[in-house]
Amino acid sequence: MRFQEFQEFRQRQLSASPSLLDTSETNVYGALAPLRPQPPTDVRTVHRCDLARAWLRRFALPEEWSGHAMVCRGVRHGLGVVFHWLHAVQGRLWLPSDVYPVYFELARAAGLEPASYPTLPAPALPGSPADHRPEYLLLANPSKPLGRYLSDAECAALVSWLRESPHRRLLIDSVYDLGAPFAAGTQSLLDTGRAVLLHSVTKGWLWPRTFGVVLLGPAHAELADAFRTDPPTSAQLQLADRLLTEHGDVPRQVVAELAARAERLFERLPQDVLGAIPTASRICPGNYFFPVGIPARTLQREYGVLAMPVRVFGENDWSGSILTSLADAFGPAPTGAR
Template identity: 80%
Template sequence: MRFHEFQELRQRQLRASPALLDAAETNLYRALAPTRPEPPDDTRTVYRCDLARAWLRRFELPEEWSRRAMVCRGVRHGLDVVFRRLRAEQARLWLPGDVYPVYFELARAAGLAPESYPTLPAPVLPASPADDRPEYLLLANPSKPLGRYLSDAECAAVMSWLRESPRRRLLIDSVYDLGAPFAAGTRRLLDTGRAILLHSVTKGWLWPRTFGVVLLDPAQAELAEAFRADPPTPAQLRLADRLLTVHGDVPGQVVGELAVRAERLFDRLPDEVLGAIPAASRTCPGNYFFPVDIPAETLRRECGVLAMPVGVFGESNWSGSVLTSLADAFGPTSSAAR
């Protein structure tokens, strides 16, 4: 079931059964709209190199990496540029099959034929042997709808996968990492020297498709030129500068508000449903996706909880479902908050 099809079904089910607990809202920007900073109203010039250094400082990364920190318009834009380069390299691409359907849309638009691996109920890395082609594995850390960071053992498995071939590399989508510095697992993977990190202000500052950084590995000179030739607009650069400087505390506010919403969701769930949410997902900062090993239909029929079937996120053989904490019932003006 595609995302828009599920949203139509969700609205019909809520109209038919108003007592259902809506745990299937996904619009973060609507839920946290009052937290989003206003754009600047000046017309000063902001330079990409200054933004790259500001981003590196925020995430406690070496400032001498600034020539590798490519300013872009967000993770989607970054992946579009990277995927087109992978097509020129005739690279093999592995995507998480149950995370974000847009990954596949972007890859196919770039002329790639991506392969997939599952992340639910836990990531299972590709077991195919390496060949003579460049090979890239895209992972998200933290991952949704898994709702948590990679464990130490999972990071070790990723590093083992890299060591099997010098032609293997990683693409790390860190858009859901709202802390600074980045998670320890992400930093370990960066230290391999064979990872491209993608980040943006989409989740932390609630400004999608505006500004991001793609941190290239040291051997990606051709990619660097592609990013320099396709920059954000001057208005987007001014907004990014304001977000990183004047509004540097907003990601922390987002984490705090999401923690409150998650607790309100947990308070409303039956014990057997709450107990089915993995502890790592319940405690991951800034998380609002909570996988449960219970089918969505069972949750609706037997527990009065409207959840998302995992198929909304992509192809999956897992029979569980995903809860979210973004519905109005968990917001500051709901009866649950009183």
């Protein structure tokens, strides 16, 4: 069942059984709309180099990396540029099969035929041997819908994967990392010198497809040229400047609101279901995806919980399902409610 099919199924189930506990809402922008900063009304000139340095300062990264910090319109845009370059150099691409179907859409639009690996119930890195071609593996940290940061052991396995071939690189989608600096695991992968980091204001500031940064490695001069010739609009640069300079606390507010929603979800769940959520997912800051090793049909039939099957996110044979904390039932009480 793909995403749109599930949305139609979800509406039918909620209409037929209003008592179902809806744990299948995925629209974070709608759920957290009051936290989204307003766009600027004044007009000013904003330079990409200044934004790159501001982004590096926020995440405690060396400002001398500004020449490698490519300003873009978000992670989707950044991946599109990278994927077109990877196709031009006849590279191989590995994508997580059960994280974000748009990864595959972007890759195929660039002419690539990506291979895949599963992340649920835990990431399983590909074991195929390397060859002479550039080989890139995309991962998310924190990973969704896994709902947690990669463990030290998983990061060590990624470093070992890199060491098996000088042609291997990582693409790290850090859009769900709402803290600053980035997670220690992400930093350790950056320290290999063989990772490209992608980040944006999509989740932390609730502004999708607006502004992002792709932090390139030292060997990506061709990619740098591609980003420089395809910049964000002046309005997007102005908004990004306002978000970074005047609304720097918004990601913390988003984390706090998502933590409150998660607690309300946990209070409503049957104990058997709550106990099936891995601890790492329950305590991950800013998380709103919670995997459970219980089939969605069982959750609905035996517990009155409407959850998402894993296949909503992509190909995976795991029998578990995914809960979210974004439905109105887990939001703040209306003003004036007692």
